Structure formats: C-alpha cells, structure tokens
Amino acid sequence: MKNVHRILGICLLTATINTAYGCELTLKRTNKAPIIAEAIVNEPIEKPKSNTVKIALLLDTSNSMDGLINQAKSQLWDIVNKFTHAKCGNGSRPNLEIALYQYGNDNLSSREGYIQQVLDFSTDLDEISEKLFSLTTNGGEEYCGQVIHTSLKQLDWGKNPDHLKMIFIAGNEPFTQGKLNYKDAITNAIEKDVVINTIFCGNYDQGVQTDWKKGATLTGGEYMAIDHNRRVVHIETPYDDIIIKLNGKLNKTYISYGSRGAMKREQQMVQDENAMELEEAVAVKRAVSKSSRMYKNSSWDLVDAMDDKDFDISAIEKEQLPTELQDKSTSEIARYIETKKRERSDIQKEIQELNTKRDAFIAKNQKENATGELENAMLEAIKKQAEKKNYKWE
Known part of the structure; x- marks a missing residue:
C-alpha cells in the first residue's frame, strides 16, 4: 500500500511540475503534492521567479x-x-x-x-x-x-x-x-x-x-x-531629431546617488555619444530603449531606486546624494524625486509615441532587405x- 501511495505521489508531483512551468501558465497550488514532494524528492526544483x-x-x-x-x-x-x-x-x-x-x-x-x-x-x-x-x-x-x-x-x-x-x-x-x-x-x-x-x-x-x-x-x-x-543604410525620418532632443531632456531626470552615481551618469552620456558617432539612427534606437521598461538604473538613480519596495531614501547618507539635495529633508527629497519621475514618464511616453510613427514611416519607405x-x-x-x-x- 505504501508503494501505491508513493507512485501516486510521484504522478501528482509530475503533473504539478508540468502545469507549473511554461511561459503561458501560472503556478498551480495543490494541498497534497507539496507534502508528498518533501518526502520523496531530494533535489529542490528551481521555481520560476520571473521569465x-x-x-x-x-x-x-x-x-x-x-x-x-x-x-x-x-x-x-x-x-x-x-x-x-x-x-x-x-x-x-x-x-x-x-x-x-x-x-x-x-x-x-x-x-x-x-x-x-x-x-x-x-x-x-x-x-x-x-x-x-x-x-x-x-x-x-x-x-x-x-x-x-x-x-x-x-x-x-x-x-x-x-x-x-x-x-x-x-x-x-x-x-x-x-x-x-x-x-x-x-x-x-x-x-x-x-x-x-x-x-x-x-x-x-x-x-x-x-x-x-x-x-x-x-x-x-x-x-x-x-x-x-x-x-x-538607415532611413532618416521626420521624428529622429525630436527623439534625440527628448533624449537630452530624459537624461536630466536622472538623480545620481552613491559611490558609483557620478561614474554611471557619465557612462550614460558617453554611450549616447558613441551611438551618435556611429550613426544618428543608432542614437535614436538607443533613446527608444532608454524610454522602455528595459532601461533600469536603480543602483545609481534615485528615481528608479524609489520603485524598489525595499529602498529607503532616509537610509542614504547626505554625502551620497547630489549636492542640490544634501541640505533638504527626507520629505523634500521624496517630492523632488516624484517630480522627476513624472517628468521622465511624460518624456518616455512621448518618445514611444514618436517611435510608433517613426516605425510606420520606415515601413512605408524602406526597400526590401534594407x-x-x-x-x-x-x-x-x-x-x-x-x-x-x-x-x-x-
């Protein structure tokens, strides 16, 4: 009888694993399978945290x-x-x-x-x-x-x-x-x-x-x-110069902090310049990436850092903040960050909207395999x- 229970347990565990994984599925809960799994599985299975x-x-x-x-x-x-x-x-x-x-x-x-x-x-x-x-x-x-x-x-x-x-x-x-x-x-x-x-x-x-x-x-x-x-051969569009100008405004919404803050902000500017030197269209594509969810810099930017639930602005030492914030209270700093966050969101949204028009322009004017x-x-x-x-x- 014990063997029967053991076999049933393995079958239930297998079914649970098969339904837990896969990009389109969510983890299903069962009452019995986890208990059985603890008894018969020696190696822990890596559960999905995020795709x-x-x-x-x-x-x-x-x-x-x-x-x-x-x-x-x-x-x-x-x-x-x-x-x-x-x-x-x-x-x-x-x-x-x-x-x-x-x-x-x-x-x-x-x-x-x-x-x-x-x-x-x-x-x-x-x-x-x-x-x-x-x-x-x-x-x-x-x-x-x-x-x-x-x-x-x-x-x-x-x-x-x-x-x-x-x-x-x-x-x-x-x-x-x-x-x-x-x-x-x-x-x-x-x-x-x-x-x-x-x-x-x-x-x-x-x-x-x-x-x-x-x-x-x-x-x-x-x-x-x-x-x-x-x-x-990149196709120039009426939206390129506007996006590049908006990228300059986007950079001004970053508030560097910590020991790496100044270096990382400099790196951001240098990579903008590298993209522009390669070609203007590359600078535009980089600006579009910077306006997306993929571009996150919570390790050195206070605006992104505030989105992390465990981040505590009051724990940052004054000398780790930019000069313009060192004499401000925690609540004043928080309001300043919120203002920059709204500015950034508006700029990012505008870049994304312009890029949609840019993509349509390119699709209409681009030759095959260009x-x-x-x-x-x-x-x-x-x-x-x-x-x-x-x-x-x-």
Missing part, C-alpha cells in the same frame, strides 16, 4: 571582423527594443540579460584559447554598450567549440525551464578549429537547455561545408550567413525560439 531571456554573444574579433563588431554595436538596441514588446501568455514581461565574449584575437591569452569573457550576464544596457564599443580586432585563432564550452561553463544559465537561453556565435573560420570538438560543447548546451545559433560571416554554402550549420541545427538553433561588411544583416539574422532566430517558450509579440 528571463539570456543571450550570450560570442563574437570573433580577429582581423577581418570590424564590420561584424560595428553591426553588433548598432543592432544591440534593436534586440532590446524587440523584447520591450515581448509578453508571456500569462501577461508577464520577460527580463533581458546579455553576456559578451570575444574570441580569435591575438591580444588574448593563448592559454585560454584566445577567448575572453568581456561581460557576464547583465541587465545594465549602458555597460553592455560600453563593452561592445571597447572591442578591437586583431589576428588570431578562432576556436568555436572552445568558446561555446567556456560560455556554458562560466555563465550562470540557471535551471528554470521557462527561461529562454540562447547563444549567438559569429565568425568566418571553420567551426571545427581547435582541440575541443564542438559536438562535445553542443552536448553540454543541450543539457543546459541552451540553443546555439550560428552566424557565418561569408558565403552560405561555405558555412555549411565548414560545419556552421551543424553547429546550430544539433541544438535546434538557426544557421545564418551574413555579409558582415555590408553597410546598413535592414542590417546581423539584425535580420538575430531577430528572426529570437522570435522563432521565443515562440517555442510561449512568448508573444505585441
């Missing part, structure tokens, strides 16, 4: 890859803006974390296989932009299998089955190079529920012949070939794989 998209970019930074790096700098904001509109079937919005690796560069350690983790998984969009702009190219050996293996080993991918976990690896040398067989890395990826997407910078058939396609399809990922040196090669490749793969996890797009 998260984890993307690791593995970029070849050898001599011929300047075009790829420039496209990545530009298209970062397209990826961010894409997920601004992503939604699960249960109405929740996913978080976005991006990690960055470079490989195939002679400046990197030969002991590490000419591989470097440039950035761990991060939600800090300014930091991600800064790291992309820090990349430089130099000749080297490109070991695709090893950089995939390294990213799987070093990064915290988690065990939550709801999370969308993707690697995008881009390069132009055979996928088979290096001592570590890429198929072993792929086995590891499958175990971690990570989908590998490969982007060959060159002729499609050449990429197939050098195993770039196999490297993707073995995990259910997408294989793409792009012209990484193709210059993206968008960036890397942008097309990544967004197509992201949307397809996100839909398998029950993400929807507004």
Whole structure:
C-alpha cells in the first residue's frame, strides 16, 4: 500500500511540475503534492521567479571582423527594443540579460584559447554598450567549440525551464578549429537547455561545408550567413531629431546617488555619444530603449531606486546624494524625486509615441532587405525560439 501511495505521489508531483512551468501558465497550488514532494524528492526544483531571456554573444574579433563588431554595436538596441514588446501568455514581461565574449584575437591569452569573457550576464544596457564599443580586432585563432564550452561553463544559465537561453556565435573560420570538438560543447548546451545559433560571416554554402550549420541545427538553433561588411543604410525620418532632443531632456531626470552615481551618469552620456558617432539612427534606437521598461538604473538613480519596495531614501547618507539635495529633508527629497519621475514618464511616453510613427514611416519607405544583416539574422532566430517558450509579440 505504501508503494501505491508513493507512485501516486510521484504522478501528482509530475503533473504539478508540468502545469507549473511554461511561459503561458501560472503556478498551480495543490494541498497534497507539496507534502508528498518533501518526502520523496531530494533535489529542490528551481521555481520560476520571473521569465528571463539570456543571450550570450560570442563574437570573433580577429582581423577581418570590424564590420561584424560595428553591426553588433548598432543592432544591440534593436534586440532590446524587440523584447520591450515581448509578453508571456500569462501577461508577464520577460527580463533581458546579455553576456559578451570575444574570441580569435591575438591580444588574448593563448592559454585560454584566445577567448575572453568581456561581460557576464547583465541587465545594465549602458555597460553592455560600453563593452561592445571597447572591442578591437586583431589576428588570431578562432576556436568555436572552445568558446561555446567556456560560455556554458562560466555563465550562470540557471535551471528554470521557462527561461529562454540562447547563444549567438559569429565568425568566418571553420567551426571545427581547435582541440575541443564542438559536438562535445553542443552536448553540454543541450543539457543546459541552451540553443546555439550560428552566424557565418561569408558565403552560405561555405558555412555549411565548414560545419556552421551543424553547429546550430544539433541544438535546434538557426544557421545564418551574413555579409558582415555590408553597410546598413538607415532611413532618416521626420521624428529622429525630436527623439534625440527628448533624449537630452530624459537624461536630466536622472538623480545620481552613491559611490558609483557620478561614474554611471557619465557612462550614460558617453554611450549616447558613441551611438551618435556611429550613426544618428543608432542614437535614436538607443533613446527608444532608454524610454522602455528595459532601461533600469536603480543602483545609481534615485528615481528608479524609489520603485524598489525595499529602498529607503532616509537610509542614504547626505554625502551620497547630489549636492542640490544634501541640505533638504527626507520629505523634500521624496517630492523632488516624484517630480522627476513624472517628468521622465511624460518624456518616455512621448518618445514611444514618436517611435510608433517613426516605425510606420520606415515601413512605408524602406526597400526590401534594407535592414542590417546581423539584425535580420538575430531577430528572426529570437522570435522563432521565443515562440517555442510561449512568448508573444505585441
């Protein structure tokens, strides 16, 4: 009889797990299953906290890859803006974390296989932009299998089955190079529920012949070939200059605090300048990202910090505040922050409304296949794989 109860308990637990996970479902409660689970399960199961998209970019930074790096700098904001509109079937919005690796560069350690983790998984969009702009190219050996293996080993991918976990690896040398067989890395990826997407910078058939396609399809990922040196022709719209001016006003709503406040505010300004130097359209896309829910800076900005339920403005020491707030009372500071919050909300709303008109203008005037090669490749793969996890797009 005990065995019967045990079997029934396992069946109930399995049913509970199957209904608890999945982007479109919510966790169901039962009276009996949790008690049985405590008795028969040794390993705790990671329960979903919030849906998260984890993307690791593995970029070849050898001599011929300047075009790829420039496209990545530009298209970062397209990826961010894409997920601004992503939604699960249960109405929740996913978080976005991006990690960055470079490989195939002679400046990197030969002991590490000419591989470097440039950035761990991060939600800090300014930091991600800064790291992309820090990349430089130099000749080297490109070991695709090893950089995939390294990213799987070093990064915290988690065990939550709801999370969308993707690697995008881009390069132009055979996928088979290096001592570590890429198929072993792929086995590891499958175990971690990570989908590998490969982007060959060159002729499609050449990429197939050098195993770039196999490297993707073995995990259910997408294989793409792009012209990484193709210059993206952005369409100017009547809304670009207005959005850029609004971005300047948006920056004035940030109230830096703490030991990192001044540095992070400077970083924000520098990344605005980097985007503008690359191209005005990139600066516009960045401004749109900054007006979205994806751009949060509670670690150094008082307006975002006040949205955190555990944040206590009275606990901040006076010297950690900007000069203009150091002689004010807690209630005066709170009112000042609330004023800036309303200003920011109004500006963000205006940018989003203008961007809707901008998108419509571009759709009407854009020639077929006029968008960036890397942008097309990544967004197509992201949307397809996100839909398998029950993400929807507004």
